[in-house]
Amino acid sequence: MPPPPPASAPQPPPQPPAPAKKSAGRNLQAAIGVGVGLGVVVLAALFIVKAVFVGVVVVAVVVGVWELTSRLAERKDIRVPLIPLAVGGAAMVVAGYLRGADGAWVAMALTSLAILVWRMTEPPHDYLKDVTAGVFAAFYVPFLATFVVMMLAADDGPRRVLVFLLLTVISDTGAYAVGWRFGSHKLAPRISPGKTREGLLGAIAFAMVAGALLMEYFIDGGHWWQGLLLGLAAAVSATLGDLGESMIKRDLDIKDMGTLLPGHGGIMDRLDSLLPTAPVVWLLLVAFVGKG
Template sequence: MNASAAGGPTAAAPARKAGRNLPQAVGVGFGLGGVLVLSLFIRREAFVVVVVAAVVYGSVEMARAFRSRHLQVPVLPVAAGAVAMVPGAYVGGAATLAVAYALTVFAVLAWRFVSPPAASGAPVPTPSVRDVAGGVFVATYVPLLASFTMLMLREPEGAWRVLLFVVLVVASDIGGFAAGVFFGRHPMAPSVSPKKSWEGLAGSFAAGAVLGAVCLPLMLGGSWWGGALLGLAAVAIATLGDLSESMLKRDLGIKDMGDVLPGHGGVMDRLDSLLPAAPVVHLLLIVLVGS
């Protein structure tokens, strides 16, 4: 759950406006960050395994959430597609990713064909087209977008590209959370996420621009202004991703996608900002520092 625009319309105490167990969330966040850095720089293949595990679990979380609205997402072909797309993108690049995605879409359709609503255990039978659309949405939103981190990873200095990508999204999260908690007064999208404020969004943009301007030259030898633009773009897309999942959760009538990560919610509550930002950062890095 990206807090990039956190903060409510009233001047409540920071501890109350945080809306979560902050020490617990920070501890889990550091743990996740440690796993990411170790897997990136000790053995890249370990990072691929970590991403596959997160993507499969996140896909299952989304399928469970959709089930609450009697939408039966074909979980097995989506999970199999994740196992194919993520390593395929790392080993074979964009062409392999495209083939794996196309086969996943076909597998979702075929699985739904051989598993009609009456046999799926759905409380209320649903049209096949809805289930197929839900499966294609999950396959696109989770494993396909996550696979762009693998395209970054296979580039020269790929581990640094992925780390920079994560740093920018996390900077958006932390900067927006801090600014929203202490200065948030004006709701940004009250119908979707009442705690998000324009002040929090400004904090996200400031943190992203500063970290981008500092980190791109240090990590990849790019220009400071290119890093600032990269940070601004990452924050914009990450915020839209967070708001999109908030809208989805509101429609589904749930607060979090899961509860496996104390202080954060589910895996998808951590991926919601990272996923849509991945292809944008990948493309901009190719423009700014080459491939």
């Protein structure tokens, strides 16, 4: 009689899957490299000749409106007249630098009028949709950008602009670092699923500390408590700006506005938090230390 087959060895219990590591969601090496490169260009232009920095802002505005209008045409069939928008946007930035808020408003009005007239050369179908989007684009990109050059026009303009840039970048960094490490409660899941309430608190904390230090030691006549308010306002406006562009991109069903900046997307993907923060910082600096 043959011997019974040997009993099979007991199988080890299945191991639970390893928890997925948190991912940054982008190419960090490319993002850091591009960010450093942009920072060098901006700082060099800012502290060498003011007019060069105005030119940098003009280029960013023109590229930004091109990206925005291109996505509107591709995804929504909205045909914004690009030429009057780009020329008017550039003129808006220059007028804001030379003539302040009055010049920016006049240039904004003339740009809007040029968009309405330019679109009249085409059939009337979708006229209202196209010109409405054009006026929105003129306000959203070049008009908000004029507050950057209005800061620059002050005697200590480069310092003011640097404070504005640092607060926005530090706010974004704080939101990213704290949200990536500790974030568990979604801030606005239908708009931007990656943003968390913890990240917002990180943005506010980082920006308030930076604002207090910058106002106390970097801005003549500034005080630390003013910096706390400035940092708080900058963090909130930067977050709202980021959410606003996320809302636009969700409506257009796209991830990025462009591909010009590896690891970042397009120019508009970098301007999203800067644009709405510019008028907030400009206004508070004028209120705290004057126009300069």
